[in-house]
Amino acid sequence: MEGKNKINIQIGENVLTATLVENSSAEALFAMLEAGPLTIHMNDYAGMEKVGSIGKLLPTNDQHIKAKPCDLILYLGDSLVIYYESNSWNFTRLGRIEGVTQKELKMILGRGDVTAVLTPAEKETN
Numbered sequence: 001m002e003g004k005n006k007i008n009i010q011i012g013e014n015v016l017t018a019t020l021v022e023n024s025s026a027e028a029l030f031a032m033l034e035a036g037p038l039t040i041h042m043n044d045y046a047g048m049e050k051v052g053s054i055g056k057l058l059p060t061n062d063q064h065i066k067a068k069p070c071d072l073i074l075y076l077g078d079s080l081v082i083y084y085e086s087n088s089w090n091f092t093r094l095g096r097i098e099g100v101t102q103k104e105l106k107m108i109l110g111r112g113d114v115t116a117v118l119t120p121a122e123k124e125t126n
Contacts, residue, residue, distance in 0.1 A: 005030045006121035009082075009097065014108045017121055018072055020095035024059040025074050029094060030120065032056065038118045040080055048085035050109055052116070054078050062090045069102035071095075082116070084109055 007030065009016040020026035032038055032054075042052035049067075057077045066088045067073050073081040074092040082097070084106045097105065 007033060007095070008119050008121045010117040010119075011108055011114050016097045016100060016105075016108070018095045018097045020072075021093050023061045023092070025061050025092045026094050028058045029054070029074075029080075029118075032058075033118055033120045040116045040118065042080070042082070042114050042116055044109075044112055045081075048087055049081050049083045050114055050116075051075065051079050051081045054080055061092045063093070064088070064090050065093060067091060067093075070097040070100065070105055072097065080116075080118075082109065 004022065005020045005026070007018050007020060009018060020030060038054065040052040040054065042050040045051050058074060060074060060077045066086060067083045068086050069084050071083045072094040073083065074094050075081050084102060100108070
């Protein structure tokens with residue numbers, strides 16, 4: 001993979017941009033998005049994250065990590081998690097949302113369920 005891929009995550013009127021890490025899980029997610037937008041219905045879990053099914057099993061690269069606010073995590077190979085609080089567990093890191101604070105992210109995610117639409121971000125041209 002040349003450089004790091006970026007994706008957009010639209011929640012309501014808000015569009016967040018995330019940079020994906022370089023691993024087989026993030027590559028598989030990006031390949032899915034190149035085929036078309038991915039809509040994920042996400043539920044709030046434990047007052048620390050939004051989680052929803054991707055609808056497909058992706059390869060995992062689990063490590064014991066501490067997830068921080070704005071982290072994108074693959075859980076059990078088929079669920080996308082957006083953290084707005086910290087948590088430590090065996091996860092696969094997918095990437096990180098850029099350009100928002102924890103407080104702004106919590107406001108965008110709101111309370112309860114959300115729908116997130118993921119698409120590849122436009123590539124920057126030099």
